[in-house]
Amino acid sequence: MxxxxxxxxxxxxxxxxxxxxxxxxxxxxxxxxxxxxxxxxxxxxxxxxxxxxxxxxxxxxxxxxxxxxxxxxxxxxxxxxxxxxxxxxxxxxxxxxxxxxxxxxxxxxxxxxxxxxxxxxxxxxxxxxxxxxxxxxxxxxxxxxxxxxGELPSRLSVPAPKPVIPEGHRVLLALGRLHEKKAHDTLIKALPDIPDTTLLIAGTGELQGQLEQLAEELQVSDRVQFLGLRKDIQELFDLTDVCVFPSRFEPLGNVVLEAWATRTPIVAAASQGPSWLITDGEDGRLFEVDSSTECARAVNQVLADDGLARRLAENGHRVFLERFSxxxxxxxxxxxxxxxxxxxxxxxxxxxxxxxxxx
Incomplete structure (x- = not known):
């Protein structure tokens, strides 16, 4: 053919x-x-x-x-x-x-x-x-x-310098263009209530300046790294404790599938795609769209409970193998x-x- x-x-x-x-x-x-x-x-x-x-x-x-x-x-x-x-x-x-x-x-x-x-x-x-x-x-x-x-083919990967993570910090990863739909602002607003973490944001877009200013105003700019366009996503997942996907509008959500493929716990806003994919508490955590308070609560719960994190990651990986490989x-x-x-x-x-x- x-x-x-x-x-x-x-x-x-x-x-x-x-x-x-x-x-x-x-x-x-x-x-x-x-x-x-x-x-x-x-x-x-x-x-x-x-x-x-x-x-x-x-x-x-x-x-x-x-x-x-x-x-x-x-x-x-x-x-x-x-x-x-x-x-x-x-x-x-x-x-x-x-x-x-x-x-x-x-x-x-x-x-x-x-x-x-x-x-x-x-x-x-x-x-x-x-x-x-x-x-x-x-x-x-x-x-x-x-x-x-959800696989991240190694042959499409482009090496880049690894982010430097402060001693004792857990790592949060957000992927997606810096656009209003992706709601990175919600995650940055949650960050003051998620202590001892570094947030990696991989993506480019017109909102970078606004997001950087928001991080400054909330006094978390030292914990947010804007990485730009990255094609070494597997390597970023290797550093990550929790992948956070706060998108306001998402028909599907490749990020969820990639987190499952890499056995990374996923916390996502309950927009159209993630709420279709994720069973809350089984293979990921969902929070109300635009709620930075709920976002922080869900992320902290996963970071504080290693057993929960492992269960979410393994259950997500099982769904990935059965339906999204x-x-x-x-x-x-x-x-x-x-x-x-x-x-x-x-x-x-x-x-x-x-x-x-x-x-």
Missing amino acids: RVMQILLSQSQAGAETYFEKVAAAIAQDPSITQKVVIEALPPREQRLDNAGVDYFTLPMGKLSKPLLYDWKLKSIVRDFKPDLIVTWVNRASRKCPPTSAVVVGRLGGYYDLKNYQKCDHLIVNTQDLVRHVTDNGWPADHVSMISNF KDVIVDQYKALFQRLVNERQARASNPADQPGSPT
């Missing part, structure tokens, strides 16, 4: 990071011939090189982009002749060229379905996103729910791809089954 995956984005946020993980996983499967199309972005190209992913780049120069971008995308699709194309995020789904391949749009959020009119099928990663797309008129038999996997999720992708390709080929070989064919 010939599969093409297209991502047209300069961002290095959650959806784009997960795209790289899926591309790297499928590159290891001998039953699939994969080609990936991305916009030219040297850091992403280096990671895909390291992961053995075969990719094409689209030009992003001031002159080359308007002149060659669309033409090159069309020629890549035409020359590769894929059986199936996966388009990631809105832009790739809008710009996918005309093709005889099955086009599958992958959604990880509550996106406008006008962007997916060229798609034959959709993949979403939560049941609530199934509801979202069907409520907005997408046929129920043309959408599949396949969640994300790379093998489980990639097998679901492959089964869906094969079914869609077989159906397309069957229709092509029997024109009488085509809509509008004479009877």
Whole structure:
């Protein structure tokens, strides 16, 4: 089976990071011939090189982009002749060229379905996103729910200096872009009530200055380290006592899956995705969205009780192995791809089954 995956984005946020993980996983499967199309972005190209992913780049120069971008995308699709194309995020789904391949749009959020009119099928990663797309008129038999996997592939890791942790401090880790939705402010507000801890925040965004100022005002700036964009997430988890995910709005929550995969206790705000994934007190702790008081209470409870921390981590890891491991999720992708390709080929070989064919 010939599969093409297209991502047209300069961002290095959650959806784009997960795209790289899926591309790297499928590159290891001998039953699939994969080609990936991305916009030219040297850091992403280096990671895909390291992961053995075969990719094409689209030009992003001031002159080359308007002149060659669309033409090159069309020629890549035409020359590769894929059986199936996966388009990631809105832009790739809008710009996918005309093709005889099955086009599958992958959604990880509550996106406008006008962007997916060229798609034959959709993949979403939560049941609530199934509801979202069907409520907005997408046929129920043309959408599949396949969640994300939690492994952190070493071949996509980029080494970076390890944070220095003060003697006697426990480590809290928060991952995600510095955006209002991610609610890092809630966690920083909780930090005065979580003594003897250092908070590592891995991510970039427009709110960094505001968050740094908040930490100064609360007199915890010496306990908060803003690490910027990091691609050594496994190494950060190795330092971590509790992963905290305070997001106000989260359809799924890759951070939860990554914490489970690394056997790290997770404390999360009870937004849409985490409250779907986590059973409070069994495989993680949940607190009310925007409540810094509840956040501090939950984190302190886990830090104070080694038995609880181990139980949450082990139970989370068990859920990960059963439902959210790379093998489980990639097998679901492959089964869906094969079914869609077989159906397309069957229709092509029997024109009488085509809509509008004479009877």
